Amino acid sequence: MQYPINEIFQTLQSEGFFTGVPAIFIRPGLPSRAVAGSDAPARLYRA
Secondary structure, eight states, rough: OOEEEEEEEEEOOOTTTTTTTTEEEEEEOOOOOOTTTTOOOOOGGGO
């Protein structure tokens, strides 16, 4: 199953062993009413 990408951004890790290391985060566009464990297509959950 594929999801759209809502946001991609760069930041620095702020905790743990990798504190200060550059990181890239990808925020997927998940269905707003997705049901955990459901195998129904995401288009069924669009408002």
